[in-house]
Amino acid sequence: MYKELKNLDYFCKMGFPEDLSIDLATSISKLSLRNPTILASGILGSSCSLLKRVEDAGAGALTTKTITKNPREGYVNPVFVDLGYGYLNAIGLRNPGADNFSKELSKAKKNIQIPIITSIGGSSIEEFMYVAERMLESGSDALEINLSCPHVEGYGLDIGSDIKLTQQIIKQLKSISSKPLFAKISLHQSRIDILEKYIDAGLDGISAINTVKALAINIKALSPILSNIVGGLSGPCIKPIALAVVYEIYREFPDIPIIGVGGIQSPEDAVEMILVGASAVGIGSAIVRKDLEIFTEITRGIGKFMLENGFKSIRELIGYIHRR
Amino acid sequence: MNNRSSMNKPLNDEAGSIQLPRQTQSRYILGEVYSIRQLTPSIKEYTIKLEEEINPNPGQFAMLWIPDIGEIPLSFADYSTGTVKFIICRVGFVTTYIHRNILVGSRVYLRGPLGNGFTLCSLKNCLLIGGGYGLAPLYYLGRILAMNNCRLKTLLGFKNSSDVFYVSEFSEISDTYISTEDGEEGFKGTVVDMVRKILAEETFDIVYVCGREQMLMKVVKECSAKGMKTEASLERIIKCGVGLCGSCSVEPLGLRVCRDGPVFDGRLLLKLEDPLKNNREEICIKN
Numbered sequence: 001m002y003k004e005l006k007n008l009d010y011f012c013k014m015g016f017p018e019d020l021s022i023d024l025a026t027s028i029s030k031l032s033l034r035n036p037t038i039l040a041s042g043i044l045g046s047s048c049s050l051l052k053r054v055e056d057a058g059a060g061a062l063t064t065k066t067i068t069k070n071p072r073e074g075y076v077n078p079v080f081v082d083l084g085y086g087y088l089n090a091i092g093l094r095n096p097g098a099d100n101f102s103k104e105l106s107k108a109k110k111n112i113q114i115p116i117i118t119s120i121g122g123s124s125i126e127e128f129m130y131v132a133e134r135m136l137e138s139g140s141d142a143l144e145i146n147l148s149c150p151h152v153e154g155y156g157l158d159i160g161s162d163i164k165l166t167q168q169i170i171k172q173l174k175s176i177s178s179k180p181l182f183a184k185i186s187l188h189q190s191r192i193d194i195l196e197k198y199i200d201a202g203l204d205g206i207s208a209i210n211t212v213k214a215l216a217i218n219i220k221a222l223s224p225i226l227s228n229i230v231g232g233l234s235g236p237c238i239k240p241i242a243l244a245v246v247y248e249i250y251r252e253f254p255d256i257p258i259i260g261v262g263g264i265q266s267p268e269d270a271v272e273m274i275l276v277g278a279s280a281v282g283i284g285s286a287i288v289r290k291d292l293e294i295f296t297e298i299t300r301g302i303g304k305f306m307l308e309n310g311f312k313s314i315r316e317l318i319g320y321i322h323r324r
Numbered sequence: 325m326n327n328r329s330s331m332n333k334p335l336n337d338e339a340g341s342i343q344l345p346r347q348t349q350s351r352y353i354l355g356e357v358y359s360i361r362q363l364t365p366s367i368k369e370y371t372i373k374l375e376e377e378i379n380p381n382p383g384q385f386a387m388l389w390i391p392d393i394g395e396i397p398l399s400f401a402d403y404s405t406g407t408v409k410f411i412i413c414r415v416g417f418v419t420t421y422i423h424r425n426i427l428v429g430s431r432v433y434l435r436g437p438l439g440n441g442f443t444l445c446s447l448k449n450c451l452l453i454g455g456g457y458g459l460a461p462l463y464y465l466g467r468i469l470a471m472n473n474c475r476l477k478t479l480l481g482f483k484n485s486s487d488v489f490y491v492s493e494f495s496e497i498s499d500t501y502i503s504t505e506d507g508e509e510g511f512k513g514t515v516v517d518m519v520r521k522i523l524a525e526e527t528f529d530i531v532y533v534c535g536r537e538q539m540l541m542k543v544v545k546e547c548s549a550k551g552m553k554t555e556a557s558l559e560r561i562i563k564c565g566v567g568l569c570g571s572c573s574v575e576p577l578g579l580r581v582c583r584d585g586p587v588f589d590g591r592l593l594l595k596l597e598d599p600l601k602n603n604r605e606e607i608c609i610k611n
Binding site for chain 1: 394
């Protein structure tokens with residue numbers, strides 16, 4: 001009954017009157033989501049008001065920007081390139097720092113109903129622990145460790161490349177809280193034997209994939225465009241890569257929830273990602289073309305697909321192609 | 325890229341209000357500096373010829389990239405068939421570099437138009453209010469409004485007489501008045517003082533304002549109290565320019581200047597709790 005009411009409320013708000021028997025709710029570990037769209041990390045998630053706008057736009061959950069112990073200004077412009085077939089960014093983990101952001105997160109927890117996943121970054125176990133403690137104190141519903149930012153030395157990919165260190169980080173984080181712990185991994189970290197170690201260490205779910213390390217040159221200027229020279233590639237061009245990674249993770253670990261991220265621009269893209277094994281989908285750079293309406297567009301589109309194809313619950317769709 | 329008819333043709337709209345479809349694009353377009361004019365000791369006007377047409381709406385902005393130096397947001401001060409004018413005030417590292425090193429013939433790179441511009445109208449009674457280099461987008465706006473048979477009055481505020489610029493340009497399209505705080509030229513006082521004086525005698529269908537945010541908020545309050553529609557263009561440090569990174573968010577509403585703005589309806593700005601700060605004093609990282 002409760003779920004129906006929630007759905008009714010949701011559909012009325014989102015203008016989806018077709019069929020209330022369609023269940024769009026999903027879960028990742030202990031988090032319950034009203035629909036499978038999640039704001040991906042690094043996008044807009046640095047203030048309560050921005051997170052609230054994304055909730056109002058219809059997202060099922062929110063991931064904050066990656067928070068580090070100290071504030072980071074990020075890189076000087078240019079930090080973003082529109083390639084036509086995708087986007088390149090090197091924002092440089094710009095964020096207000098754990099102490100400032102914890103106040104923002106407390107405020108967000110009072111104003112926002114949907115789950116908030118805090119993306120945390122660090123260059124050492126101590127830094128990860130410091131940030132995690134602040135975020136958990138402020139009510140974060142889950143943590144996502146950033147093991148894969150491709151453009152900040154000593155963070156992200158540099159940490160994620162050290163398998164032993166990552167295992168230790170996971171173990172220590174799990175020792176201070178029972179809240180779900182996810183890892184955001186890159187294409188290069190999707191080796192099954194490595195993920196198995198992380199899961200054994202206590203990881204509850206996997207977010208795949210982060211942006212892919214990439215570079216853009218402007219030949220008229222005879223110059224790289226990003227001030228940091230290299231950045232992370234996102235958008236439509238990485239979707240097939242993300243699909244393959246999610247497919248393989250689901251095939252090996254069907255019980256580990258996956259947040260499929262990478263180039264999702266439409267309901268069809270989201271359905272593809274769910275069919276290969278994602279329990280939820282991360283939305284990021286699609287905002288460039290479609291702005292915040294993308295969350296409702298994708299949710300409604302998934303619902304329409306389910307109606308047309310005889311699916312009642314999103315759970316029937318997750319990993320469907322593995323069971324054909 | 326842009327299929328829209330040229331902005332420079334008069335717009336015919338009987339209802340008197342025209343909302344053009346929002347057109348943005350963020351590839352880099354090559355430009356070559358065609359001419360430079362020193363307007364005041366700290367402000368120069370750059371005329372740049374672009375490789376292709378971009379047709380911005382008045383109030384939209386572009387990101388100007390100088391390789392190896394940086395990239396800054398600039399409002400279109402004017403645009404006509406592939407030629408763009410920017411008014412650049414020397415305020416930071418990139419603008420100082422531009423003033424010193426970008427010469428006639430220099431190559432620059434531009435992505436835009438970005439963001440949402442002003443609402444255009446025809447046959448209306450419009451007031452333009454600019455402070456300092458904030459007058460830039462109002463000139464392009466004024467030129468388009470004048471072409472659409474709007475009746476224009478322009479109030480421009482400057483610190484003192486050595487800061488005064490663009491008065492003859494505005495005078496060609498509009499009934500123009502200036503204020504200086506030292507009173508050496510025009511009305512003695514701030515542009516807000518001048519606005520109060522004008523509003524005591526006249527009303528307008530719409531008021532457009534751009535400049536320092538303390539000034540802008542006062543103007544929006546004065547005009548809204550008299551029931552006039554206002555639109556204000558805000559300035560912030562802009563990073564991605566497309567609404568992804570959240571760096572230019574105006575709190576507590578979470579308005580992204582680069583995507584939701586830079587032009588906002590005054591009624592929205594009245595909902596902001598704290599008076600806005602000028603962007604250069606406010607490092608967004610504190611948010």
